[in-house]
Amino acid sequence: xxxxxxxxxxxxxxxxxxxxxxxxxxxxxxxxxxxxxxxxxxxxxxxxxxxxxxxxxxxxxxxxxxxxxxxxxxxxxxxxxxxxxxxxxxxxxxxxxxxxxxxxxxxxxxxxxxxxxxxxxxxxxxxxxxxxxxxxxxxxxxxxxxxxxxxxxxxxxxxxxxxxxxxxxxxxxxxxxxxxxxxxxxx
Ligand code: AMP
Numbered sequence: 001x002x003x004x005x006x007x008x009x010x011x012x013x014x015x016x017x018x019x020x021x022x023x024x025x026x027x028x029x030x031x032x033x034x035x036x037x038x039x040x041x042x043x044x045x046x047x048x049x050x051x052x053x054x055x056x057x058x059x060x061x062x063x064x065x066x067x068x069x070x071x072x073x074x075x076x077x078x079x080x081x082x083x084x085x086x087x088x089x090x091x092x093x094x095x096x097x098x099x100x101x102x103x104x105x106x107x108x109x110x111x112x113x114x115x116x117x118x119x120x121x122x123x124x125x126x127x128x129x130x131x132x133x134x135x136x137x138x139x140x141x142x143x144x145x146x147x148x149x150x151x152x153x154x155x156x157x158x159x160x161x162x163x164x165x166x167x168x169x170x171x172x173x174x175x176x177x178x179x180x181x182x183x184x185x186x187x
Contacts, residue, residue: 001080001081001109002025002027002080002081002082002083002109002186003027003081003082003083003106003107003108003109004018004021004082004083004084004108004109004110004111004112004186005084005087005088005097005108005110005111005112005160006018006083006084006085006086006111006112006114007111007112007113007114007153007156007157007160007166008113008114008115008116008171009116009118009121009146009149009153009154010121010125010142010145010146010149011116011120011121011122011124011125011128011142012114012115012116012121012171013114013116013171013175013178014085014086014114015031015033015034015085015086016175017112017114017175017178017179017182018031018083018084018085020175020179021083021179021182022083024183025081025083025186026080027078027080027081027082027083028077028078028082028083029082029083029085030069030072030073030078030082030083030084030085030087031085031086032065032068032069032085032086032087032089033085033086034086035068035072036050036054036060037054040054046064046068049064050064054135054136055135055136055141056141056144057136057140057141057142057143057144057145057148058144058148059089059090059148059152062090062092062093062096065087065093066093066096069087069093069096069097069100070100073100073101073104073106074104078106082106084097084108088153088156089152089153090152090153090155090156091155091156091159094156094159094160108165109186110165110166110167110185111156111160111165111166111167112167112168112169112182112185113157113160113166113167113168113169114168114169114171114178115168115169115170115171115172116171116172117172118146120172121142121146122142122143122146125137125142125145126139126142129142167185169181169182169185
């Protein structure tokens with residue numbers, strides 16, 4: 001049973017690692033960013049509401065995210081486990097997740113924190129903006145996303161560390177080295 005939460009700033013490699021690891025462990029990769037981007041491209045009500053926040057590099061309001069997570073973690077395909085990427089993003093979401101997981105009987109193994117210096121994050125995100133055309137990977141938005149991360153998401157490091165649920169990995173290493181460290185932690 002593999003249930004992991006990936007934590008880290010934008011550009012730390014959460015998506016890359018979670019995607020690969022989900023294939024390896026045969027469990028769904030649940031990325032709130034991917035879910036939101038797909039809602040935006042399909043023009044759904046959620047997408048219309050979320051788009052402005054995303055393009056500004058702000059967090060989408062919890063009221064739009066919490067039901068979505070509840071629904072996703074209640075789907076039959078998560079019975080072998082899951083990898084959460086991009087959720088929780090603030091303390092309120094972390095508390096919600098605790099309550100939800102308790103309710104549905106799905107405790108996680110640990111929170112994997114990917115540690116990467118700011119200057120590396122910025123250059124990775126600028127490059128991703130060029131490669132993938134992501135609307136929020138532009139220079140101004142990147143700075144705001146890092147700021148939002150510091151203010152809203154980084155406190156989760158202490159939140160989980162104080163409960164001995166945090167494992168940190170140096171994310172400023174080749175992708176396969178990070179994956180190997182991840183493998184060691186989980187096996
Ligand atoms: P990501 O792909 O995880 O970097 O997410 C891209 C954007 O989607 C973020 O900058 C937020 O605007 C939004 N987003 C993703 N996950 C969440 C979340 N858990 N809570 C609020 N906003 C989110």
